[in-house]
Amino acid sequence: MEQQNVYDGYAYMNNVPWALIRSFLAVVEAGSLSAAARELEVSQPTLSRNIQLLESQTRLNLFKRTSQGLMLTEEGKVLVESAQQMKSASETFVRQVSGLSTELKGEIRISANEIVGIYLLPAAIAAFRKRHPAVQIEIVISNRASNLNKREADIALRMFRPTQPDLVARRLTDMPLGFYAHQSYLDEYGTPESFDDFKLHTLIGFDQNRDFIDGAGAMGYAFSNDDFELRTDNLILQIQLARQGCGIVGTHVALANECPELKRVLEWAPIPALEFWVVCHADSQYNARIRAFKAHVIDWFADDPYRGLGLRNTLH
Amino acid sequence: MEQQNVYDGYAYMNNVPWALIRSFLAVVEAGSLSAAARELEVSQPTLSRNIQLLESQTRLNLFKRTSQGLMLTEEGKVLVESAQQMKSASETFVRQVSGLSTELKGEIRISANEIVGIYLLPAAIAAFRKRHPAVQIEIVISNRASNLNKREADIALRMFRPTQPDLVARRLTDMPLGFYAHQSYLDEYGTPESFDDFKLHTLIGFDQNRDFIDGAGAMGYAFSNDDFELRTDNLILQIQLARQGCGIVGTHVALANECPELKRVLEWAPIPALEFWVVCHADSQYNARIRAFKAHVIDWFADDPYRGLGLRNTLH
């Protein structure tokens, strides 16, 4: 300490290891190295060296050593407040970690259409339950918008942005769509070359659901229910009909790719991808289970909406 | 990651090493382990392990690994803010360290009376100048209160609390006083047994300065200038007179102890110790030199106002 010379080496540390600041504050608050060592669950020699290191790196006499502990110097006092702010922030960090990693239990209801519910959700749910085995999950398969306001579900996976203001939605990666038909169908009825040709073909479409008609309308193509000769709101059934050569279906590219017998038609057509949203009620944001599952879904489907869709999940 | 099991070991860390949080934030801000490693000046494997450690200790998947870096998960996002607060506080800490350890230069004027200036200040100044060699120090010896308002001095060491409101004062450890006389004087004139006996003795006192008279008056003893047959405002001269057997002097116990020929009288008397104050103008608080010297003085004289008063500093 006496040989401390302001000239030997000069760069004042601007990269003080945070552990040293933590040690500093612990000693300040505990009043002695020994007490601080017990507090931090390290040994007293470690703290002694940490303080020496901090003092040499800062070139400050932070403490006055006595036989009863370490007393802050005037210079040391200046640094206490910022160190306390660090500690306070670190406690917030740890508190939030605990909140995030708490073992959740209880039940959540998830609403999704057939495609998502049957082909995409299972893998996501399996991963979620590894982290939170005590959370029971009920899946409501529905291609109608389950009414989150009436708590028919806690979380919904939807293909459109919800309009109700008290719902919180987050868009996931869009799902590309395409038109497909069985090779045998094309052999028999020809391959459409434009949307106008659709009028001459058997289209597989929705019954009540008007999403396709409205979407096509927005793109300038007028379709009506009558243009669809095979109608069902069950998305999987639509695909199965196409696989049997009944007609042309618009469906997920990723799903159709799992069925080699389906051939894509109008591949050049600019069909907008299907949006993919996860939605929950605004109040649910404060429910740990729901928040955790929503976060999980966002991460899970972050860059591949078809994650987990593999050989084991084909349509066979 | 897949074998992560919520049951094997369960205690969630509440003692997360701060270095891990620092690594976490660095990766968040840099976007990749490699970039963060460059930022923190550590190696990439170190950061990789730090993040793995943090994830295992928190049991959270904080990042999603891609070939372009690490992407925060939803859970990780929650923790960013508190980590940033830690960083911000640490930057404040470092900034204040720099402020404190900056090489100061310039000049400061210190005012002190003879005793303090000649016997106590030199050691304190020597220590200060080891840390700040570029600070020039002018010492104004004066037992009158130097007028800090008129900037006759930047810092004053005084024996009383200043009354001006725009001065900032800090009390140091009091200095015990006692009455002393040379043995030869006591042999010739006898030893006083009470303050009343002082009327029969030769007292060495102040000329202009009324501190002693006022202080004694406050204790119920009425003295006037006429009671002092030897008067000087120079404190050292007072002692030297006593050492020559001229009379009785009231002075610092610590100083008189350095003169073996001086014998204490009225040792039982409850003489209040002399206060010891360091004072500067309120505006000077923002002057780094002055603030640093004041802090140094406070630490230096923290528990021993006579620190540095040794054999080399005796009155001989």
Added chain:
DNA sequence: CTATGGTTATCCATATAAGGATATGGAACA
């Protein structure tokens, strides 16, 4: 006055963490 219980600093064997080299994988691009 000595004994005790507290403190800090130092020594040294050891456990821990760091970094260099490397394998690997994906993205961008010619």
Added chain:
DNA sequence: TGTTCCATATCCTTATATGGATAACCATAG
């Protein structure tokens, strides 16, 4: 397609920090 570049994770050696034991110091109590 193949090359290049930039990522991460792992291996293994080396460097670093840790903790137990200890000595010295001081305050306090018996």
